[in-house]
Amino acid sequence: MKYAYMIVFSFLLLCHVVAARQKVILLLADGLRWDRFEEDLPSLMRVEQNGVRAEWMDGVFVTLSTPSMYSIATGLYPESHGAIHNLYFDPVTGERTYTYYSTLQKAEWFDTGVEPVWVTAILQGLTAATIMYPGGSIPIKGIIPNKTITSTAENIRNYKMKDRIDLTLSWLEDDDFDLVFMYFDNPDAYLHLYGIGSVNGTAKLYEVDSQIGYLFDRLAETGLDQTTNVIIVSDHGHVNVERNDYVILSDYVDIEADIDFLVADYGPIFQLVPKNTSDDKVYNALKDAHSALHVFKKEDIPERLHYRDNPRILPIIGFVDPGWHMHTRNALHPAADVSSDHGYDNKWKVMKSSFYAQGPHFKKNHLAPALESVDLYNLMCEILDIEPAPNNGSRDRYVTMLASPTTTTSPAWTTSSDSKLTTAPLMTALSFVAGVIFSCN
Template identity: 30%
Template sequence: MSSPSHNEHHRVASSDVSADECTLYDPESDDDAYDDRPSGDLLEGDHDILDSEDEREILLTQKDGITGMFGQNRVKIGKLSQKAEMKKSRRGHNEETSALMYEMEEGIGHSSTSLRSSGSSESDEQRLIAAKLQRKANKARLWRRICIYISIVVLFVVLLATTYRLSTPKDVKDAAAMMSNGTSLFAATTILISLDGFRADFLYRNLTPTLNSFIQEGISPKYMLPSFPSVTFPNHYTMATGMYPEAHGVVGNTFWDPKLGKEFYYTDPDKSLQPFWWGGEPIWITAEKQKVRAAVHMWPGSEAHIQDQKVTYVDKYNGSELLQMKTDRILGLLDLPGPKDIGAKANIPRPQLIAAYVPNVDGDGHRFGPNSTEIRETISSVDKMLGGILQGIHQRNLTNIVNVVVVSDHGMATTDVSRLIQLEDLVDPAELSHIDGWPLYGLRPKNPSDLRRLYEQIKERTKNNPNVEVYLKDENMPERYHFSKNDRIAPLWIIPKTGWAIVDKNEFDIETGKKNGDVYHPRGLHGYDHEHPLMRAIFVARGPAFPHAPGSEIKPFQNIHLYNIICDSIHITPAPNSGTLRLPLTPSGLHNDSSHPPDAVPADPPIHSLPHTLPVEPSLLATMSIPIDSMSSIAAAASGFEDTLLDDVPVRPTPPSVAGAAPPQETQKEKWWEWLKHEAEDVGMWMEDFLRGHGGGKKEGGRR
């Protein structure tokens, strides 16, 4: 037999080489099919096909939401099965490559590795690097998809919450914040009660058991300061808006507006209830704008259609309304069905804000004075009214649900003929176009060029009287008054000290009144320096908006802060205002702290029973002091308040501007007779007041 050919010998030799070695290195294969890339790599088009098939596989094998999206149980159909075979083949190839590398590291198959060329070794390394990069790319794509899915879920939740907030009524959203008294759900509710003319130290007269107990249950300062001028309408509107009178425009009970050419007069609806008088935004308007229903019971300014905003309930002023009627009205508003109750009616909703005005203490303070028997009875009656309201709240299981805030607008000082200043002694009324305010006077000259002359004239005529101050609005008005930045404020002001008053002769002729022993009315006045102790007001609060220790005390504050406090208590956003105090309040201690000084009772201005121009020998004055002091002490004790005794206060001479001329030439006997007559009439007036107070006598009218 002939020997095999060369080609046949080559085929026999090749048959002895393992399949793996042929796979790793085959010259014919290199010549015919090698395309300069590792055999384990894919073409760029192949990558696109595999990526597309990956996405199709995920979508086709989703089940049970997101879990199925990343789950392991997948159904392979069509090309997906082929793809799986390709992946399996690649995994097998990678395993073979790993095994080969292991043999190389251990020195196994060294002879077989000599069959490889350097190009083949580089190809193996490239395949390993490409495989690692592919795995990293796959993981990166997976995390990107996870992030995309999470972002979609978060966006969906945000959109859902936004849609809920835009489509859900406020009362539904606030349902979780409502509190139940066992029969009804109550949203944040506040009752605000103003006791006009209730001086802070009235609490120290043992006449107010309800208010004193209320103080021990809630939080309060020793007093709250009113705003200047300390009269009713400016201060009630300041409490309602949080703005100084110069800012909201109600600068007095009476005033002239030069731009409108109109006069504001508080007791005349035709001159006070037009919206253009009332600037700022009162609390009831703020509440209604934010869908919080309000009920306003006789509060000054509430009857004006401010900002054309409808208010749910507005009760017109009725000065003769019985206190029991106020109690019934407030409790009746609380008894209305709430928005979640059966029988609730959209046109008769339960209010969340109830603001009530009580004029009784102010009225009787003007008529009879802040130290009279009548005012004691009035203070006691108002305290009993508050007791009825608080008892009704307790019976309805609302003590810890409804906020109750009790305030006043100013205090009150006693008047006397000896503390009057005649306007005509200071300025000729014929030179004036308008007179604003009372008991302080704002003057508008007919001729504006006369302003400086009139100011200097009044300053000169009052230079010997320390009980009156004279200011120009635009030059030297005290900054603390916040009473200059409004055209409705007169350019020239005469401001008497507390207890004094300026009167024109049409109202009261001082000299004639002294000769006749007349008593000046009103017997009590306010409107003075808002920081004077006799002008101090009150603030007492209790309820869920005031979560403080019972009997907490806070530092005194001015009434511009009340608006924010009430807004916060019913969860509404305040309009711009001058106040800065917000809830929760910060206590400074407890009222019953033994380290606190005792409650101070301010002294009333002294009553000068003798004419200022009456010459009296010092020896005679010494003999007179006992009966005078005795009568004063008796009257003061009967009124429940110790007045300052005459011998403790120096007798001030009447300024020439008030006396007008030299005293009449009377005999000493006539002077003594006049003095005794005056004293007897004072005692008689006190007895009359005392008997009338116990017998229900008719009361006189007064001013706010």
């Protein structure tokens, strides 16, 4: 009989472990380049030892925050999800936004029929929250996360990184949430102001790293580390710019006479609609205007950029090389100066993103090959054991980092209309236990 009790106890313990729902925290540190800017950041290095680091992550074009982060959330390239820029614009009505924060309030920029993973999770019976993440505070398919903090300049100031972590942990522990997206606006904000290698920029980078260490310490203290998988990523890289390396569009075209609608003076890129769409006057004037400037007709954009097949993309697109900046008029150059920037072609190493992961779903001390940001949607769906919506990601690019790479889902639990956990595993366990006791007697 003693052995029967031991078997029963062991099996019930096993059932508890098997049936535990896996949770996901996605922490996005804006602008954290793949090489950590060659800094020995101790917390990220510890994650690398206890979990997984990918060599780098290939983000999407354009390498701006909104399109990049929405690709992570949906598994779709910007031409597929439609949030193609940090600014909202409509050349037909002339309506547009001029800031990142105002764009985040434009539901139509994000609600295009696609599914960010928090919507996928909620539709399948799970709970999800977002903290200052693009698309996470507006209705998408009629669904808003169960809890959310809107991304505004005021909230960025009021919710420090530690506050965002504490809030995330309270939602996981007290409310038993399954998925939380958490956004850090640094190191990006300080890098824009002070540049890579500056005293202030480097100090903020180490502060971000310290808060990542705090997150894992708190997970261990609460025991949430046993069921929580933390994915740490960035949306794009960063590179210092030279003040005297710039391109001025008005040196080559007459802005007022030749251009009907222009999105520019925001990062090193532009899009435009020429006034006369029947000839190539503007395109011809710009295409060979400067050795650091690359200009394409929409239909000729390289397929690798996945930035062509969407009606929101304007007829002519251009961007400069890393380290350069671009403005419409010379008078805007001093006012728009930044120390470090992004938005460049995603082929450049300086634009590559970071990927780290730690938790029960991942191997330990594992260096994985590079993956794409569009792969993360499938990865999160797999951890949460939910059915993904159509996307551009590939499991082949992340499968080697999984602790159990041969399975695509965890069959220990399934969702139902009124419960996150069905009784089937428990009933199976009880039946087994009853049989063991009977046979031992």
